[in-house]
Amino acid sequence: MRFFNTEGPVRADKHYLLPPLQRWHLDEVLALIEGEKYFLLHAPRQTGKTSCLLALMAHLNREGRYRAVYANLEGAQAYRERIEPAMATIVTDIAMWASDGVGDTEAPALAREVLAQTPPGSALGVFLSRWCARLEAPLVLLLDEVDALVGDTLISLLRQLRAGYTKRPNAFPSSLVLCGVRDLRDYRIHSSAQQAVITGGSAFNIKAESLRLGDFSEAETRTLLQEHTQETGQVFTPEALQQVWTLTQGQPWLVNALAYQACFRSPEGRDRTRPIDAAMIEAAKEHLILNRVTHLDQLADKLREERVRRIIEPMLAGESLEQLPLSDLEYLTDLGLLRQRNGGGIEIANPIYREVLPRTLALVPQASLPSISPTWLDEQGQLDPEQLLAAFLDFWRQHGEPLLKSAPYHEIAPHLVLMAFLHRVVNGGGTLEREYAIGAGRMDLCLHYGAVTLGIELKVWRDGRPDPLSRGLGQLDGYLAGLGLDGGWLVLFDRRSAQPPIEERTGVDEALSPGGRRIQVIRA
Structure with missing residues (x-):
């Protein structure tokens, strides 16, 4: 029996699969190998990179013109910038992969000999030179998880590969593939020895191409x-x-x-x-x-990084992205968090990621919530929107101020606290959907609980900006029309400086939208 694969490389006898080499333009790859090029394959985690490398190795070895060897370098990551044990691990691992993968039983002995006689800063280059010199066919070396290495270890790897480049194909790999999540341009290497940032491009300026493995069509x-x-x-x-x-x-x-x-x-x-x-x-x-399966948890963990926060925080708030480094956008695209629409704009890569990001950020405020009695339910256990509104106002007046401090993203702290409250409301009995986009100036929420559907729009009033009420009513009108609702909530978070305490400024009024819908306007 075969099944859908979620762990590790695909196997035709165990998994449903799309032939890996059909996803990776094989003619282009083979042309690069024929031209003795060194190039990159990069894509987000768990998109099939390793499966493609293994399939390429099998294809090349079947043809017989090349000796192709795959090796995973992740084992050296634990040594960080300790070059000697890291390089020893890399050389040993490449030799073991050659022995186990293609039956080159002499490679491990050669690796031990080189490591015993050669300084760590040149051990990889010496090993590859001696190894290639005795092979009967040109070597194509496929190195996976290269960007798991850091600092001086990564610099040493790249520079040894660059130093041996002119000796190919007889005394160095004829062609080389470096594989990882990030493109070479984002190998920003903080060298402890030089106290500087070295880019991958400067340490490895022999790259011919950088290929990206795409998602399924x-x-x-x-x-x-x-x-x-x-x-x-x-x-x-x-x-x-x-x-x-x-x-x-x-x-x-x-x-x-x-x-x-x-x-x-x-x-x-x-x-x-x-x-x-x-x-x-x-x-x-x-x-x-x-x-919180591992794939999504790893993705959410990236939210802690400052360069990720600089983009995701304004996106969640519906703000425009201004004066952001292009490298940050490229980094998030390489991670698979963002994609570029056909019209050129960027957005979260898919609806599941779009749901996971705000949910993850709301976890800390959610864990910080006090015990709340479900006063929003009627005697039949159904959601009563009026009672829910009263419960939220009471909650916000009592607990809003301290909970704002628990939110990991300051600019959208009110959004996260409100979402945490609403998650407590649905609590397995309903769902909460979110919509947000760059430049929209808002976040929209749709709460489903039994027969009740509630549309909510969140906006922030900041210093130097006009009252968002009028624009918010118009925007909410369109959102509610799409949901087929004749009323909803417009929540205006007043984040201007020198405002009264939350308990004093929180209140609710009723207004009509341009389309005649009945809107509860909550100022908080």
């Missing part, structure tokens, strides 16, 4: 899902196929994870006579988010 996503149908007879409804694409935008791990949860983990999905429908895909999405 919509057609590829459907093809992968239909492998399950062909093998088991269990179909995906058209709505489910569309939902997988909509939620993931083809991000390979997300596609596999949603399908695996729906088809192999949920009780309904394990019944092969039952079609996989859109509701099951939606339930799978919620499972992945609520259980």
